[in-house]
Amino acid sequence: MGIQVPERAQMIRAILLEVERLHSHLLNLGLACHFTGFDSGFMQFFRVRETSMKMAEILTGARKTYGLNLIGGIRRDLLKDDMIQTRQLAQQMRREVQELVDVLLSTPNMEQRTVGIGRLDPEIARDFSNVGPMVRASGHARDTRADHPFVGYGLLPMEVHSEQGCDVISRLKVRINEVYTALNMIDYGLDNLPGGPLMVEGFTYIPHRFALGFAEAPRGDDIHWSMTGDNQKLYRWRCRAATYANWPTLRYMLRGNTVSDAPLIIGSLDPCYSCTDRMTVVDVRKKKSKVVPYKELERYSIERKNSPLK
Incomplete structure (x- = not known):
């Protein structure tokens, strides 16, 4: 569309995406505990997840539906006190997550239920173009944030985490590592927030133009296609959520496993049912x-x- 979002707004968008990654991955880790019968771990991961929801509330005023992004920038700036609180919460989360992960990975039942379960071969993940933790846990270091940096990710140092095990535990480990990376990126982004405006003013849409956008959501790569119409309005919009790219390989992951493993395998895919309704x-x-x-x-x-x- 030819609209260049200011660097400060780009960095704030990236910070919020990492906050969203925190509460999404912690939810999935908690569900993995529940599916393996480790319900105390489930409750503890959800307790820590509340800290990420608090971060979102401090930065945007809402726990989930942020409403901060606008075409051309963002709605409001981050206050100094809000950034200080967010840094403190990030430090707290880092300690608490580390303690929970140590307990989770040392639980014998977790290893028995996840190692070698729900295997997704690298060739299948490649051929079906899986995205997100699914493809990264099958040995492919693909991440839109690194491959095609969008919003403020070109300004943030990051590491793409991949595993070679191709099973449930590998997908859990990818998400665990991404939680730590998200916390580091939030800290770095707040410490190195560029100056400048938050919005591009005075732009107009050229009718009948289209654009394709990519974003590395917690579940994987989301694709949005939009087309402008007359009278400065959006004419068409289409979205492909990450779950669409990951669902087709579920049948390969279920093969050779028991019925009792099915909830855990499906949960490791982290599907969004409303995205595929x-x-x-x-x-x-x-x-x-x-x-x-x-x-x-x-x-x-x-x-x-x-x-x-x-």
Whole structure:
């Protein structure tokens, strides 16, 4: 679109993305504890996760739906006191996460339930173009933040974490390492926040132009496509969430494992069900396909349930 976001706004966007990565990964680690019967670990990871939610509330005023980004920049600046509190919370989280991870990885049941379970071979991960911790845990060091730095990631030092085990424990280790890296990036970003404005003013949209954007969300690479219309309005927008790229390989991960392992394997994928709330119906004879959204499925099921002809 030709809009250059100021460096200060880019850095703040990157900081918030890492805060989001914290609470997403800690949620997944807590669920892994729950699926292996380690419910005290589940509760402790969720307790520590509250600190990341507090960070988001301090920086944006909201725990989850931040509403800070605007086209051309961000809505408001970070206050000095807010940055000091965030640094203190990051130090606290680093200590608490380390203690929990030490307990988690030393629990015998965790090793028995996760090592060699839900294997995703590197070739399959490559051929299906998996993203996020899924592909990085199968030996591929792919990360949009490093490969194609967006927003403020070109200003932040970061390390791409990958594992060679290709199993559930490898995906957990990738997320654990990314938690530490996210904390380091938050500290660095707050300490090295560039000066300057927060917004680009006075820009206009050129009608019928389109743009493709990438972002490394906690689950993996999100892709957004948008097209401008007339009267300075958005005409079309499409999104491909990370779960779309990861779902197709689930059948390979489940093979050779027990039914009791299925929740843990699916959880290691970290799927977003609301991102994939639709299905594709294929008419083999007519060689046509149709995407059916959730609302249409719900309407059809209600009609069938109440039909006098059933």
